[in-house]
Amino acid sequence: MLYKQRHLLKYKDGNIDIIVKNTGFNAYFEEHLLDQFEYYAEFFQNAGIEISARRTYSQEILETLILIHKNRETLRQKLSTPRIFSSIFFENKDSKFLDGKPQLKKDILTILGVTKFPRESAKDQQYRLVVDCLDPKYILLCENIDFLKDPFEFRKNHIELWYLGGNNTKKLYEVPIDKIKFPIYYVCDWDFHGLEIYTRIKEILGNKGKAITLIVPTNPLLKPIKSGKHFSEWKVESLSGLERNAFLPGEIQLIETLINSNKWVEEQTIDPISIICEKKV
Numbered sequence: 364m365l366y367k368q369r370h371l372l373k374y375k376d377g378n379i380d381i382i383v384k385n386t387g388f389n390a391y392f393e394e395h396l397l398d399q400f401e402y403y404a405e406f407f408q409n410a411g412i413e414i415s416a417r418r419t420y421s422q423e424i425l426e427t428l429i430l431i432h433k434n435r436e437t438l439r440q441k442l443s444t445p446r447i448f449s450s451i452f453f454e455n456k457d458s459k460f461l462d463g464k465p466q467l468k469k470d471i472l473t474i475l476g477v478t479k480f481p482r483e484s485a486k487d488q489q490y491r492l493v494v495d496c497l498d499p500k501y502i503l504l505c506e507n508i509d510f511l512k513d514p515f516e517f518r519k520n521h522i523e524l525w526y527l528g529g530n531n532t533k534k535l536y537e538v539p540i541d542k543i544k545f546p547i548y549y550v551c552d553w554d555f556h557g558l559e560i561y562t563r564i565k566e567i568l569g570n571k572g573k574a575i576t577l578i579v580p581t582n583p584l585l586k587p588i589k590s591g592k593h594f595s596e597w598k599v600e601s602l603s604g605l606e607r608n609a610f611l612p613g614e615i616q617l618i619e620t621l622i623n624s625n626k627w628v629e630e631q632t633i634d635p636i637s638i639i640c641e642k643k644v
Contacts, residue, residue, distance in 0.1 A: 365388070365391075369387075369391065370385055371384065371385050371387055371388040371391055372384060372385060372388065373385055403425060406425075406428070406429050406432065409432070410428070410432050410470075410473065410474045411473055411474075412428075412470050412473055412474070417466075418466065418470070420467070423512060423513075424453075424467065426512040426513055426514075427452050427453065427512050428470065428471070428474060430452075430492065430494065430508075430511050430512055431452065431471060431474050431475070432474045433493075433494065433495075434490070434492045434493065435474055435475050435476065437490045437491070437492070438475060438490060438492075439475050439476060439477060440490075441490050442475065442477065442480060442481060443480070443481070444480055444481065445461045445462070445468060445480040446458040446459060446461070446462075448461070448471075448480065449461040449462075451508065452508065454507070454508065454509075490527075490531075490534065491525060491526070491527055491534050491535075491538070492508070492511060492525070492526040492527075493523065493524065493525055493526075494511050494514045494517070494518075494523065494524040495523060496514075496517070496518040496521060496522065496523050497518075498521050499521055499522070499523040499545055500521035500522075500545055500546075501520075501521060501522045501523070501545050501546050501547070501548060501639050502522075502523050502524075502525060502543065502545050502546070502547040502548065503517065503522050503523070503524050503525070503547075503548050503549075503550060503578075503635055503639065504525045504526075504527070504547060504548065504549045504550070504564065504575070505524060505525065505526050505550055505551075505630070506549075506550065506551035506552060506557050506560060506630055507526075507551075507552070507630050507631070508526050509630070509631055510524055510550070510635070511524050511526050516636055517636065520636050520639070520640055522635075522636065522639060523545070532560060532563045532564050532567060535564060535567045535568065536567060540571055540572070540573070543568070543571070543573050546574075546576065547568065547573065547574070547575045547576070548575065548576045548577075548578055548635065548639055549561050549564060549565075549575055549576070549577050549578065550578040550630055550633055550635045551577075551578075551630055552595070552627060552628065552629055552630045553580065553583070553617065553618070553621060553627055553628035554588070554593070554595040554596075554597075554621075554627040554628075555595050555596065555597055555598060555603050555604075555605070556595035557595070557630070558605055558610075558618065559605060561575075561577055561609070562605060562606045562609040565609050566609075577610070577611075577614060578633060578635045578638050578639070579613060579614055579617065579638070580617075580628050580632070580633045580634075581634075581638065583617070583628045583632070583633075584628060584629070584632045585621070585624065585626035585627070585628060586626060586627055586628070586629060587625070587626060588625045588626060588627055590627075593627065593629075595627070597621070597622045597625065602615065602618060602619070602622070603618070603622055605618065
């Protein structure tokens with residue numbers, strides 16, 4: 364884009380291996396890219412990773428590394444095998460993803476402050492990952508980890524992100540009440556698995572005297588229940604065996620629509636920010 368559309372970069376005359384700046388590049392960089400550059404440069408410095416063009420990491424991987432860095436103390440205590448770690452933090456990839464990325468794997472170990480992953484598999488992933496913001500007004504509890512890798516818009520809208528690893532709702536028992544100062548929301552896959560987790564979370568928080576709001580997708584994108592690597596299927600029971608009292612009438616209506624059509628809604632297709640901000644709690 365900078366080369367073909369804005370003509371801010373060009374190849375050095377006679378050498379296409381070298382890129383040089385055109386007039387206007389510095390001004391554009393300072394206005395549009397400097398903040399991002401400084402953000403990632405500070406991360407590399409704090410994490411002890413060499414700032415090098417040899418690390419051609421995508422933005423998604425960079426955000427994953429930042430998430431790992433911010434939660435390194437918690438993760439180090441519950442560290443599992445590299446394939447389990449990969450399946451959690453790089454869930455859109457193969458569980459063997461890190462096997463073919465030795466530099467990325469090395470950088471993760473550097474961030475965690477360990478020399479290697481343990482051989483044994485952790486039986487449970489009892490940790491709570493948090494993406495802080497300076498002025499939180501809401502807490503969003505996510506079933507999947509993807510939103511935590513792209514936290515900028517959430518921070519702008521005063522939303523603190525939480526993720527419980529490995530479907531481990533029990534970790535909420537250990538969260539002190541004074542850490543739940545703000546209205547708490549839950550965003551999830553609208554399938555049996557995601558909604559069943561919600562009922563457990565609602566019960567745990569209810570016992571602490573705290574309420575939770577389920578994010579209901581507007582204009583939901585319905586997917587066939589057997590799509591991709593999706594394995595959660597509806598049960599042949601009333602409301603698929605879910606606790607009916609845990610849901611509001613509108614939520615029940617959507618669940619029944621999904622059951623009757625044998626469809627589901629993927630968490631990543633839901634926009635929780637607009638729904639939370641509309642409520643103006």
